[in-house]
Amino acid sequence: KAGVTQTPRYLIKxxxxxVTLSCSPISGHRSVSWYxxxxxxxxxxxxxxxxxxxxxxxxxxxRFSGRQFSNSRSEMNVSTLELGxxxxxxxxxxxxxxxxxxxxxxxxxxxxxxx
Amino acid sequence: xxxxxxxxxxxxVQEAETVTLSCTYDTSENNYYLFWYKxxxxxxxxxxxxxxxxxxxxxxxxxFSVNFQKAAKxxxxxxxxxxxxxxxxxxxxxxxxxxxxxxxxxxxxxxxxNP
Numbered sequence: 497k498a499g500v501t502q503t504p505r506y507l508i509k510x511x512x513x514x515v516t517l518s519c520s521p522i523s524g525h526r527s528v529s530w531y532x533x534x535x536x537x538x539x540x541x542x543x544x545x546x547x548x549x550x551x552x553x554x555x556x557x558x559r560f561s562g563r564q565f566s567n568s569r570s571e572m573n574v575s576t577l578e579l580g581x582x583x584x585x586x587x588x589x590x591x592x593x594x595x596x597x598x599x600x601x602x603x604x605x606x607x608x609x610x611x
Numbered sequence: 612x613x614x615x616x617x618x619x620x621x622x623x624v625q626e627a628e629t630v631t632l633s634c635t636y637d638t639s640e641n642n643y644y645l646f647w648y649k650x651x652x653x654x655x656x657x658x659x660x661x662x663x664x665x666x667x668x669x670x671x672x673x674x675f676s677v678n679f680q681k682a683a684k685x686x687x688x689x690x691x692x693x694x695x696x697x698x699x700x701x702x703x704x705x706x707x708x709x710x711x712x713x714x715x716x717x718x719x720x721x722x723x724x725n726p
Contacts, residue, residue, distance in 0.1 A: 527712055539702065539716035552711040584654060590712070599646055600714065602656035 498523065500589050500603035508609045514575040517606045521568050521589030528570040529600070530562060533584040542585075545570050577610045584608075613638045615705050617717035624693055625725050631678075632688045632720045634703030642708045645679070647688045650719075651699040659701070662686065690722075698724045 501520040509515050521528050529544035529552075541554040545564035562572040568589075574581055584607050588600040615636045624630045636645070647659040662670045662679050669677050674694075678687045690697055703717040 529713060531714075531716075538718045539714075541713040541715070544712045546712070552713055554713070586656060588656070588714075599644075599658045599661050601658070602648075604653060604655040607654075 500587055500601050502585075502587050502603035502606050504606060505604065506607045506609075508611060509577050510611055511577055511579060513577050514573060515577060515608060516571050516573045517585055517587075517608070519570045519572075519587030519589075519603060521570070521587075522591075522601055525589035525591055525601070526568050527590045528564055528568060529588050529590075530570070530572050531586045531588065532556075533586055533605070534582075539586070542572065574608075579610050582608060582610045613640070613705055613707070613715045615703050615715050615717040617701075617703055617720050619720045620718070621721045621723070623723040623725060626693060626695060628693055629689060629691050630693055630722065632690075632701050632703075632722065634686045634688070634717055636684050636686065636703070636705050636715075636717075638684070638705065638707070640707050644706050644708065645677075645686045646704040646706075646714070647675070647677070647686075648702045648704060648716075649697075649699045650702065651696075656702070660688065693724045695724050695726060698722060 503518045527546045530542040533539045544552040548564045559575045564570045584605045586605045587603045590600045643664045645662045649657045649659050660672045660675050674691045676689045700719045702719045704714040
């Protein structure tokens with residue numbers, strides 16, 4: 497069973513640009529959530545999608561957005577990049593039944609560097 | 612709001628020793644799930660062990676076990692017979708049974724197993 501796949505692994509962008517990150521969940525998983533990991537703030541929840549609908553959103557500015565497609569693949573977009581957006585972005589998927597109890601399966605993340 | 616605190620930023624032990632990582636959390640919920648995740652240098656977050664708050668019995672997974680003290684809101688991880696491959700960041704995480712589909716993480720403990 498393939499795991500959670502995140503692309504690209506590394507990304508370097510310039511301030512003011514926008515970026516799109518991709519996450520393919522485990523086959524059959526319908527919930528996809530995104531986290532930002534930085535040395536200073538740790539792991540913070542960005543948002544969660546289920547069946548193409550955003551169900552939950554963390555405390556991030558509107559520059560951070562996402563979407564989910566009918567095949568459960570998800571993308572997150574960050575517009576007008578700032579230096580502080582440099583982080584490891586992790587995606588996690590969970591199964592449709594007993595989601596929280598089973599825990600979440602994470603991808604290897606996308607390392608975004610803003611210069 | 613729920614919070615998770617890991618008071619040990621770094622720990623170091625010799626191979627084959629037993630080590631305990633601490634975690635406390637704060638919540639007004641009565642039913643929830645707790646997790647320990649491991650993040651090696653490969654960056655992928657790996658689920659180590661999970662505990663359901665409504666179960667009194669402490670969870671165990673091979674060399675990994677927890678000491679769950681619900682009244683004290685404490686959830687420590689014990690690693691027995693530690694191995695070099697256990698070297699990683701360890702994160703304690705919390706999620707409610709109802710409500711938002713998201714994990715609240717502690718700041719992490721960097722564990723080094725020395726040969």
